[in-house]
Amino acid sequence: MCLIMDVSEILNHLGEDRHEYYNSVSPPIMQSSNFSFPSVEVLRAALKQEYEVPFYTRGYNPTVGILRKKVAALEGAEDALVFASGSAAIAAGVMSVVEKGDHVISVAKPYSWTDKLLNKFLLRYGVETTMIDGTDIENFENAIKENTKLIVLESPNSLTFEMQDLAAVAALAKSKGIITICDNSYCTPLFQKPISMGIDLVAHSASKYLGGHSDLVAGVLCGTKARIDKILDAEFMTLGGIIGVQDAWLMIRGLRTLRIRVERSAATAKKVVRFLEGHPKIEKVHYPFLESNPQYELAKRQMENCGGMFSIVLKTEEETGVERFCDSLNRFLLACSWGGHESLLFPMCALDDSKNYQHNGVPRNLVRLYVGLEEPQELIADLEHALKQI
Numbered sequence: 400m401c402l403i404m405d406v407s408e409i410l411n412h413l414g415e416d417r418h419e420y421y422n423s424v425s426p427p428i429m430q431s432s433n434f435s436f437p438s439v440e441v442l443r444a445a446l447k448q449e450y451e452v453p454f455y456t457r458g459y460n461p462t463v464g465i466l467r468k469k470v471a472a473l474e475g476a477e478d479a480l481v482f483a484s485g486s487a488a489i490a491a492g493v494m495s496v497v498e499k500g501d502h503v504i505s506v507a508k509p510y511s512w513t514d515k516l517l518n519k520f521l522l523r524y525g526v527e528t529t530m531i532d533g534t535d536i537e538n539f540e541n542a543i544k545e546n547t548k549l550i551v552l553e554s555p556n557s558l559t560f561e562m563q564d565l566a567a568v569a570a571l572a573k574s575k576g577i578i579t580i581c582d583n584s585y586c587t588p589l590f591q592k593p594i595s596m597g598i599d600l601v602a603h604s605a606s607k608y609l610g611g612h613s614d615l616v617a618g619v620l621c622g623t624k625a626r627i628d629k630i631l632d633a634e635f636m637t638l639g640g641i642i643g644v645q646d647a648w649l650m651i652r653g654l655r656t657l658r659i660r661v662e663r664s665a666a667t668a669k670k671v672v673r674f675l676e677g678h679p680k681i682e683k684v685h686y687p688f689l690e691s692n693p694q695y696e697l698a699k700r701q702m703e704n705c706g707g708m709f710s711i712v713l714k715t716e717e718e719t720g721v722e723r724f725c726d727s728l729n730r731f732l733l734a735c736s737w738g739g740h741e742s743l744l745f746p747m748c749a750l751d752d753s754k755n756y757q758h759n760g761v762p763r764n765l766v767r768l769y770v771g772l773e774e775p776q777e778l779i780a781d782l783e784h785a786l787k788q789i
Contacts, residue, residue, distance in 0.1 A: 404472055406473070406589065406658060407658070409469055409472045409473055410469065410473075410654050410655055410657060410658065411655060413468055413469050413472055414464065414465040414466075414467075414468035414469055415465055425652075426462060426465055426648070426651060427462070428462055428644055428645055428648045429453075429456075429460055429461045429462045429644060430644055430645070431456065431460075432455065432456050433454070433455050433456065434453040434454055434455070450628065450631050451464075456641070456644065457636065457639060457641055458631070458636060460644055460647070462644050462647050462648050462651070463481055463641075463642060463644065463647040465647075465651060466481055466642075466647045466650055466651050466654075467479045467480070467481055469651070469654055470588075470603075470605075470609070470619050470621065470654075471621055473587075473588035473589070474583070474588045474592060474593075474594055474601050474621040475588070475592050475594050475595055476594050476601065476621035476622055476623070477622070477623045477624040477627070478621070478622065478623070478624040478627040478628075479619055479620060479621040479622075479627065480619070480620045480627055480630060480631060480635055481605070481617060481618070481619055481641075481642045481647060481650075482617065482618035482619070482620065482635075482640045482641065482642060483616065483617065483618070483640045483641060483642050483643070483646075484604070484606070484616050484617065484618045484640070485510070485582075485584065485602065485603060485604025485605065485606060485607075485617070485618035485619075486510075486512040486513070486516070486604075486618065487618050487638075487640035488602045488603065488604075488618030488619055488620040488640075489510070489512075489513050489516065489580070489582065489602045489618070489620075490512075490516050490520075490634075490640075491620060491630055491634040491635055491638065491640065492580045492600045492602055492620050492622075492630070493516060493517070493521070493549060493551065493580065494521075494634050495626075495629060495630045495633060495634050496548055496549045496578045496580075497521065497526045497548050497549055498526070499524055499525035499526065500525055500526075500546060501526050501527075501546055501547075501548040501549070502526075502527050502528070502529070502544045502546045502547045502548065503517060503521070503526060503527070503528040503529070503547070503548065503549045503550070503551060504528070504529050504531060504539060504542045504543065504547060504549070504550045504551070505517050505528055505529070505530050505531070505550075505551040506530070506531060506532075506533035506551065506552055506553055506554075506556065506561075506563060507530045507531060507532055507533065507760070508556050508558055508559060508561070508760065508761065509551065509553045509556060509582070510553060510556075510557065510582060510584075510604070513551065513553070513582070517530075517551065518530075529542045532561075533552065533554075533561065533562075533563040533568075534561050534562070534563070534693075534694060536564055536567045536568065536571065539568055539571055540571065543571075543575060543577070547575070547577055548577060548578065549577065549578050549579070549580065550568060550572050550577055550578070550579045550580070551580055552565065552568060552579060552580065552581040552582070552593075552598070553581065553582040554581060554582075554583075554586075554591075554593075554701075555585055555586075555687050555698075556585075557584070557585055557708065557737075557767075558685075558710060558747075558761055558765070558767060559685045559710060559761065559765075560585075560685045560686060560687050560709065560710070561694065562687060562694050562697055562698060562701070562702075564697055564701070565581065565593050565596040565597070565598055565701055566596040566597060566701070568598075569593075569596055569597025569598050569599075570597060572597075572599075573597065578599045578600070579597075579598045579599045579600070580598070580599065580600040580601070580602060581593040581598045581600070581601055581602070582602050582603070582604075583601050583602065583603055584602075584603050584604045584607050584608070584738075585706045585708065586702055586706055587603075587608045587609065587657070587661055587706070589657065589658060589661055589662075589703070589704075590661070590665075590702050590703045590704045590705070590706065591701060591702045591703065594621065594622075596701065599622060599623075599626065600620060600621065600622045600626065601620070601621045601622070602618065602619065602620050602621075603618060603619040603620075603621075604617075604618055605617035605618055605619050605650060606618075606736060606738070607736065607737055607738030608657065608660070608661055608664075608706070608738040609650060609653065609654065609657065609738075610649065610650050610653045610738070610739075611653040611654075611656065611657065611660050611738060611739060611740070612649070612653055612739055612740065613736070613738075613739035613740070613741065614649060615646040615649045615650060615653075616646070617642050617646055617647075617650055618640075618642075660740070660772065661706070661707070662704070663772055664706070664707030664769075664770055664771060664772065665704050665705055665706060665707050667707065667770045667772075667773070667774075667775045667778070668686075668705065668706070668707040668708070668709060668770040669688070669705070670775040670779070671768070671770055671775060671778055671779060671782070672684055672686050672688075672689065672709055674779045674782065674783075675711055675782065676689065676691075678786065679714070680713060680714050680715075680786040680787075680789050681711050681712070681713065681714065681786075682711075682712040682713065682714045682764075683711070683712040684709060684710075684711050684712075685709055685710040685711070685712075685765075686705065686709035686710075687702065687705050688702075688704075688705040707737075707769060707770040707771070708737050708767065708768065708769040708770070709767075709768060710765050710766060710767040710768065711765070711766050711768065712762060712764055712765050712766075713764045713765075713766060713789060714764075714789070715764055715789050716764065718748045718751075718763060718764075720764075720789045721746050721748050721763070721764050721766065721789075722746070722748070723785075723788040723789060724766070724785045724786065724788055724789050725744060725746050725766065725785070727784060727785040727788045728744060728781055728782070728785045729781055730742055730773055730777055730778050730781040731743060731744040731768065731778070731781065731782075732744070733745070737769035738769070739771060740771050740772045741771045741772075741773075742768070742769060742770050742771040742773055742778060743768070743769040743771070744766055744767065744768050744769070745766070745767045746763075746765075746766045746767075747761050747762065747763050747764075747765045747766070747767075748763040748764070750763075751763070
């Protein structure tokens with residue numbers, strides 16, 4: 400079992416054996432691809448524990464090792480792997496479970512590249528996926544087949560913010576011998592801990608809140624030591640989707656302020672959502688902690704707080720109206736991703752004719768908003784001005 404620690408201890412001190420590097424407050428960037436040994440005997444011993452001893456940076460690097468310990472502890476996991484992107488982390492987790500002839504169940508409207516992995520890439524290798532509405536546990540029960548090996552969750556998803564009852568799905572999966580993996584990017588380990596609810600693997604796009612400064616791309620996969628070791632020996636080392644050492648150091652730096660950033664983003668988002676709910680130009684607000692949300696009680700039960708992202712459906716069927724709204728905003732940058740210091744927006748109508756980012760069932764008048772660290776009154780005033788342009 401992992402050691403339960405205070406969040407501040409994890410973010411600021413865990414894994415940082417400062418006496419090993421001249422008592423430097425900030426850990427060094429071990430910018431080396433390989434490491435030497437004084438004898439064949441020591442070299443041979445290192446090869447037997449390649450993920451815990453510096454041998455070759457593709458397997459273990461001391462800077463990445465510090466980061467690995469911190470993220471695993473935050474998730475309440477025994478171990479973690481850090482990847483070059485969130486899509487690499489999810490792909491490794493999925494591929495570690497399935498093989499030709501297997502069946503996967505996935506919630507509808509997952510992250511675009513998760514969707515492509517399941518419904519295009521793995522299909523080429525004889526793995527079938529059934530997409531379901533994950534808001535009802537019966538849909539999982541009805542989709543299970545004799546060859547179902549994996550359930551892919553994303554709670555909440557990052558477009559319309561539907562959730563799954565993680566404890567119920569985990570219990571069902573365990574009773575059938577099925578592995579579960581959950582994308583926890585939206586909540587971060589501070590607001591939701593899927594492993595404590597029985598989920599086997601937890602993935603993150605660390606480019607979001609965990610990195611927190613819009614200056615790196617990374618992914619994380621957390622689980623038991625046995626499962627992480629298995630992935631290391633196969634998908635991780637074979638496909639080589641490792642994070643660069645400097646990006647790992649940037650992510651360690653980003654984690655220092657994780658709690659402050661996420662809590663500020665969440666608090667401001669609540670104020671912005673309160674302004675938008677019921678606005679005459681807004682048809683619907685998608686946000687887990689709205690009391691009007693049919694999954695509100697589930698959200699309060701399994702999430703400690705809500706992230707700083709939500710989406711709105713504008714009361715206009717014309718894309719020109721959506722474009723006027725978006726183009727009129729000054730405090731929200733028009734960009735993809737989220738989780739940094741800056742507020743962002745992304746309209747679904749921008750995906751017209753996109754070959755990589757199609758989301759069936761998501762209206763083109765839906766706009767996703769991420770609230771950063773700006774003052775709430777500035778963001779609300781900006782939105783009020785833009786809504787008048789519809």
